[in-house]
Amino acid sequence: MTERSAGLPSQTEVIELLSGDFARAGYDIEEVVIDAAARPPRITVVADGDDGLDLDTIADLSRTASAALDSVDDRAAPYVLEVTSPGVDRPLSTEKHYRRARGRKVELTLSDGTQLTGRLGETDGGTVRLVVREGRQPTFTVREIPLDGIAKAVVQVEFSPPNPRELELVGQSGKGD
Secondary structure, three states: OOEEEEOOOHHHHHHHHHHHHHHHOOEEEEEEEEOOOOOOEEEEEEEEEEOOOOOHHHHHHEEEEEEEHOOOOOOOOHHHEEEEEOOOOEHHHHHHHHHHHOOEEEEEEEOOOOEEEEEEEEOOEEEHHHEEOOOOOOOOEEEEEHHEEEEEEEEOOEEEEEEEEHHHHHHOOOOOO
């Protein structure tokens, strides 16, 4: 986080100013939150990319955002600039979100109210492949689910490594994929 001397640009101004630099670095701006009531006021830029965000990338994007905002700085109010990644509890809502969460364990609520927990596989043409564990034995099946049939999807936090067969079915070896 970097405290800066400047006024608060609008959400639209921040997106217009930063989206080109972020896109060139391989990242999308998912959301910009302007909190003028915080002391000091806060601008939060939520970014994501196909390979996620690590701390070094967040630091680089923060410097880029700060420099870009400084270049149009003609105001005098201090604020805090924060660049962050989407939280693990962010619902998956676009095909891009599903693609980026490939290999992660998710809980889905389908449009008919059915709930499924499984590992995300490939997302293509409005359909996601979900590796689901069947029965007590580690038997896995792959289900194809239309994205428009999913009412809610949330990534689940895991504390143990996934079953190698699950990773194989989602097209990952578990060796850094």
